Amino acid sequence: MDNLIIEKTKSSPAINFNAATGKCEMVGSSYPENASEFYTPVFDWLNNYITQVTRDLYFDFKLDYLNSSSIKFISEFVDKIDKYGKIGVTVEINWHFRDEDEDIKELGEEFKDEVSCKFNLIED
Amino acid sequence: MSQEIKDQRILIVDDALENVEILGSILSNYKRSVALNGEKALKIAFGENKPDLILLDVLMPGMDGFEVCRRLKENPQTKDIPVIFITAKTEVEDETKGLELGAVDFIPKPISPPVVLARVKNHLELKMARQDLEKNNQELAWHNKYITDSINYAKRIQSAILQTEQQIQKIFPESFYLYKPKDIVSGDFYWFSETEDLKIFAAVDCTGHGVPGAFMSIIGNTLLNEIVNMLKIKDPGQILNRLDKRVISELQKDINISTYDGMDVALGVFDSRKNILKVAGAYRPIYYIQNNQFFEIKGDRKSIGDPKKETSFTTTTIKIDSDTEVYIFSDGITDQNNIDEKKFSASKLKELLNSIHSKETTEQKKILLEQFEAHRGEVTQRDDVLLIGIRLQPLKEINIINYFGPLTHDKIVSLGEELDKNLQSFLTPKQIKMIFFCANEFMQNIYNYSEEVITEENKSVGVGSIDVTLIGQTLEIKSFNKTSNESFERVKDKISYYNSLDEDQLKALKKEKLAVESEATSKGGGIGFLEIIRRTKSPIIVTNDFDPINQNIIKFYLKINLGDTNG
Numbered sequence: 164m165d166n167l168i169i170e171k172t173k174s175s176p177a178i179n180f181n182a183a184t185g186k187c188e189m190v191g192s193s194y195p196e197n198a199s200e201f202y203t204p205v206f207d208w209l210n211n212y213i214t215q216v217t218r219d220l221y222f223d224f225k226l227d228y229l230n231s232s233s234i235k236f237i238s239e240f241v242d243k244i245d246k247y248g249k250i251g252v253t254v255e256i257n258w259h260f261r262d263e264d265e266d267i268k269e270l271g272e273e274f275k276d277e278v279s280c281k282f283n284l285i286e287d
Numbered sequence: 288m289s290q291e292i293k294d295q296r297i298l299i300v301d302d303a304l305e306n307v308e309i310l311g312s313i314l315s316n317y318k319r320s321v322a323l324n325g326e327k328a329l330k331i332a333f334g335e336n337k338p339d340l341i342l343l344d345v346l347m348p349g350m351d352g353f354e355v356c357r358r359l360k361e362n363p364q365t366k367d368i369p370v371i372f373i374t375a376k377t378e379v380e381d382e383t384k385g386l387e388l389g390a391v392d393f394i395p396k397p398i399s400p401p402v403v404l405a406r407v408k409n410h411l412e413l414k415m416a417r418q419d420l421e422k423n424n425q426e427l428a429w430h431n432k433y434i435t436d437s438i439n440y441a442k443r444i445q446s447a448i449l450q451t452e453q454q455i456q457k458i459f460p461e462s463f464y465l466y467k468p469k470d471i472v473s474g475d476f477y478w479f480s481e482t483e484d485l486k487i488f489a490a491v492d493c494t495g496h497g498v499p500g501a502f503m504s505i506i507g508n509t510l511l512n513e514i515v516n517m518l519k520i521k522d523p524g525q526i527l528n529r530l531d532k533r534v535i536s537e538l539q540k541d542i543n544i545s546t547y548d549g550m551d552v553a554l555g556v557f558d559s560r561k562n563i564l565k566v567a568g569a570y571r572p573i574y575y576i577q578n579n580q581f582f583e584i585k586g587d588r589k590s591i592g593d594p595k596k597e598t599s600f601t602t603t604t605i606k607i608d609s610d611t612e613v614y615i616f617s618d619g620i621t622d623q624n625n626i627d628e629k630k631f632s633a634s635k636l637k638e639l640l641n642s643i644h645s646k647e648t649t650e651q652k653k654i655l656l657e658q659f660e661a662h663r664g665e666v667t668q669r670d671d672v673l674l675i676g677i678r679l680q681p682l683k684e685i686n687i688i689n690y691f692g693p694l695t696h697d698k699i700v701s702l703g704e705e706l707d708k709n710l711q712s713f714l715t716p717k718q719i720k721m722i723f724f725c726a727n728e729f730m731q732n733i734y735n736y737s738e739e740v741i742t743e744e745n746k747s748v749g750v751g752s753i754d755v756t757l758i759g760q761t762l763e764i765k766s767f768n769k770t771s772n773e774s775f776e777r778v779k780d781k782i783s784y785y786n787s788l789d790e791d792q793l794k795a796l797k798k799e800k801l802a803v804e805s806e807a808t809s810k811g812g813g814i815g816f817l818e819i820i821r822r823t824k825s826p827i828i829v830t831n832d833f834d835p836i837n838q839n840i841i842k843f844y845l846k847i848n849l850g851d852t853n854g
Contacts, residue, residue, distance in 0.1 A: 173700050194703075194727055196696030228720070230727055231815035238801040263717055266724070266822065273798065 164215055167208040175201050176226060180208055182216060188223045193237070194230035202236040209243060219253040220244065225287070226259075226267060234270065241274050248280035255281040262286060295411050296320060298338035300328040300355065301373065302347045306398070310342060310373075313400045314407060325350025329358055332365050340411055342394070342403075345374040345381065353388055360389040367417075369410045373398070438471045438498060445472050445501055448508050455479050457850075458486050461678035463652040465659075467619075468671050474500015475617045475673035478511050484561075487515055487526075488675060489554040490571065492617035494592075496671045499548075506537060507550050507591075523554045523567035524602035527591065531569070531600070534592035549592025553615035555677075557607070560758065562681040564605040564613065574614040574637065575605065576644040581637060611679045612644040619672035620655075623663055631662050640676075651676055682759035685713070688726070691752040693741045699730045706755060713757055718849060721822055722762060726755055728815040729766040729843060737768035738838070762847045770831070770841035778816075778841060779829045785817050786826040793821040823847045 164182040171177035176191035195201040212220070222244060229237060241256065248254030256278070258271035268284065275282040296318040299310045307321050320338055322328035325347055332338060341359070345352035352372060359365045372385045375396040382393050391413075392406055455462055458481045466477065474493040481487070489511060493503035507530075514520050514529045530552070538548055553571035557564045566573045568586020575582050584603045589596045605611070616636075623631045639658055643651050655674060687709045688702050706726055710719045730753050737749030751768030770778075788796065800814050820827060828844040 173704075174696070194699075194731070196699075228723070230724070230731060231813075231818055232731070234814065234818075235801060264720070265717065266720070273801075277802075 164211060167204065169204070178205060180205075180212075182208075182212060185212075185216070185218050185220045186223075187221065188225065190223075190225040192228035193226060193233035194228065195233070198230075198232040198236055202233075202240070206236075206240065206243070209240065209247075213243075213247050217250075217252065220247065220255075222254075222256045224256070224258050224271075227261060227264065229267070229270070237270075238274070241278065245278040245280045248278075253281075255283070257283045257285050259285045259287050291415065292408065292411055293317060295339040295415075296336060297407065298322065298328065298331055298341045300325070300341060300347075300352070301344040303344075306344065306373075306396075309398060310403065313398070313403050317407075324348070325352070325355040328355050332359055332368065333362070337365070338368060339414060340407060341368055341370045342373050342407070343370050343390075345372050345385070353384060356385065356388045356390055367414075369414050371406060371410060435471070441498070441501060442471050445476075445504065448505065449476060450479055459488070459677045459679075461648050461680070463648040463676050465616075465620075465652055465655055465672060465674040467656075467659075467668065467673075468496070469619070469668045470497040470671075472498060472501035473671045473673075474504055475619065475671035476504040476508060477673060477675055478508060480512075480515050482516065482519070482521075484559055485521055486557045486559060487521075487555070488557075488615070488677060489552055490615040490617060490673050490675050491550050491552045492571065492619070492671070492673070493550040494548050500671065503548060503550060506534070507552075510534065510537070521556060522602050523556050523565050524600040526554060526556075527552060527567050527569050527600035531589075531591045531593075535594050538592065547590075547593055549590045551590050551617070553586060555613060555615065557679055559682055562607045564607050564611070564679060565602050566605065566613075567600045567602050569600060571615065571617070572633075573603075574640060575611055576641065577605075577607075577611040578609055581641050583637075607679050607681050609681065612640075613677045613679060614640055614674065616674035617671060619668075619670040620659055620674055623659065623669050623672070624666060625662050626664050626666055631659065635662075648676060648678060685709075685757040687755040687757055687762075689754045689756075693743070693748045693750045694730050694734045694737075694753070695743055695748050696734070699727065699734065702730065702753065703727055710757070714849065722755070722764070722847070725764055725819045725823060725845060725847075726753060728819055729753055729764060729845075732815065732843075733766060733768045736770070736774065738771055738774075739769040760848060760850045762849055764845045764847075765843065767832075767840050767842040769834075770839050772839055775829075775831050775839055775841050779831075782816055782820075782827050782829050785820050788820075790821065790824070793817060797821065819845065 166182050167178055167180040169178035171191045174192060175195040176189050176193050178189055180187040244254055244256060258274065260267040260271060271284050275284060293316055297314055298320045299307055300322045301307050301310070302323055304323070307323070311319055311321065320331050320336060322331055326349065328343070332341065343352045343355060356370050359368060359370060369391045370389065371392045371394055372390050373394045373396060374381065385393060391410055394403055394406055452464065455464070458479050464477050466475070474496040476491050478489040478491060479487065491504065491507050493500045493507060495503065510530055510533050514526055520526050520529055534549055551570040553568045553573050555564055555566045555573065566584055568584060569589060569591045571586050573584040573586065587598060587600050589598050621631050621633045621636055639655065643654050659672065688706050690702055703723060703726070706723060707719060710722065733749045733751030733753070735749060737751045739750040740747045741750060749768060752766060754765040756763045785793065797814050797817055816827060823845065825845055825847050830842045832840045832842060834840055
């Protein structure tokens with residue numbers, strides 16, 4: 164299975180998903196022109212990993228801005244990762260936020276409340 | 288009193304038994320004790336049946352009368368018992384000695400019964416009168432304490448209705464007040480309020496000071512709250528007119544009564560958006576200093592509550608286009624006399640304000656107080672003192688972004704960058720992020736939902752307007768775009784529902800919306816407006832309008848008070 168690498172733009176985060184190690188990273192701001200279009204390949208990759216690779220998964224979210232539609236996508240994305248963790252593989256999410264970035268921190272806290280997988284809030 | 292006088296006990300001290308008997312029979316209407324020498328006399332005087340008056344022989348074997356008197360006077364228990372010397376000695380120096388020792392009188396021997404009776408009666412009555420006086424004094428002291436305690440409690444209530452300097456500085460960051468009641472409570476009071484863009488301030492001087500003044504001040508305070516905060520009357524002249532009518536009706540004025548209870552008021556309404564100050568005065572002037580020039584608005588020659596004058600109050604409008612210091616005050620400061628009966632005077636106050644107006648407000652307050660106290664010196668404060676000083680600064684409108692046209696994604700990104708850059712020097716990163724979010728959501732909304740579109744690279748892009756302005760501590764975001772009637776109603780209902788929710792309810796609703804198992808769409812996650820309201824703690828105002836060709840326009844307006852958003 165291929166890795167997923169998407170370059171960062173002003174309005175969309177860098178995507179670096181490694182199929183071999185299960186280490187995945189999302190870095191940057193997210194207010195793409197068309198959130199659905201942007202996140203479709205991201206969701207597709209995760210669906211393939213879950214069904215084909217079925218190994219452990221480590222996610223680092225280093226997001227510093229999310230518009231409302233991106234929040235909705237990320238919320239569903241986190242939910243999917245969490246569900247995958249319930250089939251017996253190790254799933255770990257690191258949610259990074261910068262000092263005083265209340266909105267990102269608060270969003271992380273909300274996700275942490277919802278999920279059952281390991282979810283770390285990390286202040287960078 | 289004669290009844291009581293008979294209950295008085297007289298101690299007769301004489302070594303000669305016959306004298307004792309004579310005196311005893313003269314004073315047979317009184318209770319009597321007898322001592323034949325000085326030692327015995329003291330024993331009785333210090334004993335249980337204390338005499339109310341002592342007749343004391345001077346020449347006695349052993350302890351003489353002078354010594355007995357000296358000892359009686361040095362003891363607090365007996366010092367108030369009147370002593371009358373009975374003596375054959377009539378030399379002046381003996382009388383002097385006796386009086387120095389504290390005796391009240393002398394009765395010469397040989398004894399004349401009418402003289403004895405008259406003097407004894409006089410001194411007993413004097414003593415009883417003195418005791419009555421003392422008792423009354425004690426009662427007065429108690430009453431005084433009771434009343435003072437009660438007024439002190441009233442002071443707590445009066446203080447509770449007055450705002451603190453900190454609260455006032457939230458409305459006017461550069462302001463001070465000098466507030467010095469003559470008595471415990473005051474007939475002067477200050478009053479501040481803030482509604483939307485208006486900041487209202489008043490200095491009120493009620494007739495009288497002390498308790499009656501304080502009662503009037505409570506009425507005045509309540510009426511101002513009612514007129515300004517509830518009835519939303521915003522014009523200073525109108526506020527005073529209304530206040531006048533209400534005071535007259537509340538206090539049921541009889542037009543024929545020559546005196547009336549009322550108040551003198553100086554009042555200002557500052558429109559911080561328009562940079563306009565409107566003032567009115569009821570027998571009080573308003574001073575202001577602008578561009579180093581001193582101005583005085585004299586105010587109308589009518590007090591609030593005067594039923595004989597029907598004049599309505601005049602509003603004067605002052606443009607605040609540069610820093611302006613405004614002063615309003617009661618006459619307590621200018622009327623204060625010094626030791627030479629000279630008043631502090633309005634001219635001295637003007638001169639003083641002119642020389643200190645550009646100083647920091649805390650410094651101004653300090654100087655005014657010092658000057659007032661220096662003038663007053665040892666003279667009692669004549670009236671309640673109140674002076675309010677406020678520095679008004681014109682707010683500049685700073686345009687952060689302003690765009691009308693198609694909101695392509697590139698345009699949204701570049702406007703976002705412009706917003707970031709332009710806010711940098713005014714706001715904290717956290718505030719900028721919040722505003723970026725709001726503006727971005729509004730722009731996204733136009734992109735997705737405007738009824739007016741252009742097509743670019745096969746994509747349909749909405750056309751609309753976005754406008755972000757910073758005015759002092761207020762940030763405004765305005766946006767509009769064409770809409771359908773149906774969509775306007777839907778958005779309006781949705782937003783007014785969000786506006787009605789509190790913080791916790793918004794949070795719960797957001798969570799609920801995020802949990803809905805639907806494929807997120809490109810047209811936003813359905814939480815945009817909700818998040819704007821939740822994060823800014825401000826309502827979104829949605830209105831509509833029709834453009835010249837009768838197309839429906841939806842308008843969004845968001846006002847964020849940056850003072851409320853911490854950091």
